[in-house]
Amino acid sequence: MAAQRVAVAAEQDGPGGRLQPLDESGTPLDGPVRVPDLAAAMAEREAAESPRWVWAATDEVYGRLLPRLAERQPAKNRLARCHDLKLVEPLLLGLEDRYGQPRSLGAAWARLHGLPVPADLPEGPAATDSDQDSLFAPDRSLLPPGTDPLEALVAVHAEQQRRIAASAEPGRTRLLCAAESAGGLVAAEMGFDGLPWSARVHDDLLYDLLGPRPRGGAQPAKLAALAHDLQEALGGKPLNPDSPSQVLRAFAEQGVSLTTTRNWELRNVDHPAAPLLLRYKELSRIHAAHGWAWRDTWARDGRFRPEYVVGGVVSGRWASRGGGALQIPRILRGAVVADPGWRLVVADAGQLEPRVLAAMSNDPGMIRAGAAGDLYAGLAAEAFKGDRARAKLGLLGAMYGQTTGETGQLVAVLRRRFPQAMGLVEAAARTGEAGGVVRSQLGRVCPPPSAGWLDQTAGAFTTDEGDLDGTGTAAGGNAARDARSRGRFTRNFVIQASAADWALALIAGLRRRLAAIPVDVPGDRPRLVFFQHDEVIVHTPAQLADAVRAAVAESGEEARRLVFGATPVRFPLDTHVAVSYLDAKGGSDDDSDEED
């Protein structure tokens, strides 16, 4: 009989492990099987019945499994589906008003048996060093000594399946858990495959911007020259341009009084030193954050390999650890270059968050505005006399909770013209201000207020429409400020987290479709190599680029249907095939108003 699910426990030392076939509810079918070579046994079962693999934590198991699978089955070295207990646990805890409790297998096991619950270990950089012989890093499960890991896995999984079924909306919960687990697979594979990174292009860029690579830790020539010129322009006294306090003092001595050294303030300063400092800061940041040292650490052998943290952001967005994977500066995008004979398929979901708002609220005016393609232009036509920039500013202000200044006025216009959409975000804000929690479309729950927040706001009344300028009351000034701050958070959460739901469904579907594309050369298969909130990059043999493009479009459509059901709102993906990320995304500076 073909098991629908198979629980996996690796042995602590050596390549073996045990497999436990399960039915969909998590009930064991036959006895566990011990296998001497776990990766081989899993590859075999994957080919035969492609079960959903149940394991404690994808980042600890699958990353170690990938190279072994690649050795054995270069043509099909990926597993299709998994259930990640450690990713699912916090989702369920959130739905059960137990947000933030420990998520490890050991913690879930302890809760199941009324034992003391161990705190989670701090998540360090992945245990890449040592221990090459075991599929597991040194045991991070936190199970009590003597507990059989496979038994615990099976029990906790069955309990999670029961909790999913018992949740208020099991269908959505099941989808959320499956998507989060699929995200775990994608993250591990992206770390394994890496983002193609051209050292030569990177070097050329650095040379143009900074000059030749300095020896040791010395300052690059162009940076040093700028620092010198800046010092001269500010009177000639020794000056560290990286020290805000020194810079403020030096400008003050020139008769220029600044409150900060931020770019937006410096841009309005009429003094020859200001443009020099702006340029210095720009180059200095490139050098410090993405210079030669960065490349030596993170982008070796033609691949940038960061570590992605699935669900690392409360909204369900991913975070990254090391290398700043989610903040690659636009100016360096040219260094992302496909291998010879390969292409990058770059797709981003334009105007994702306002479209999510339209779909969730079912606001007829917003739906109309988005129907023609450019939602901001549609909004402008409906309510802003065609002024697209003001429409965009107003809508972003509404989703971020802006109330002051000119943007506040724009938000007020939107509230009149799109009451259903604005009502949704306003309701989320009110819930947050009152200390409540809100959920994404698929049911990801936002963190509840901290004890400190509750203390601070105790007894304060919630703000209302009349208090939008933020005056609060004399007695409750801090309380009102904290309440409004939480309101902005929950207001944004419902949108950002639901956008993350959609994006997760997108990459899960795209991963599945990429695996199904027939390939000419075993192993030369399209790979997801980058994912950043509303944007993906697939690295593919050139002749498969069109198939990848189609897979992207189908996955976007599937994500819309899965997450938002029958909504008329579309989530178009702007897709480009190119050799470099820069070519796919266009210019470095000006024309960048189209993407979000």
Add this chain to the structure above:
DNA sequence: ATCGTTCGCCAC
């Protein structure tokens, strides 16, 4: 010296 906090910039 080492640690945690603040500033400021990068991405969405």
Add this chain to the structure above:
DNA sequence: AAACGTGGCGAACGAT
């Protein structure tokens, strides 16, 4: 023109 959400990261800075 500059307070408006989520993050990572590096240099400066101040405390230990």
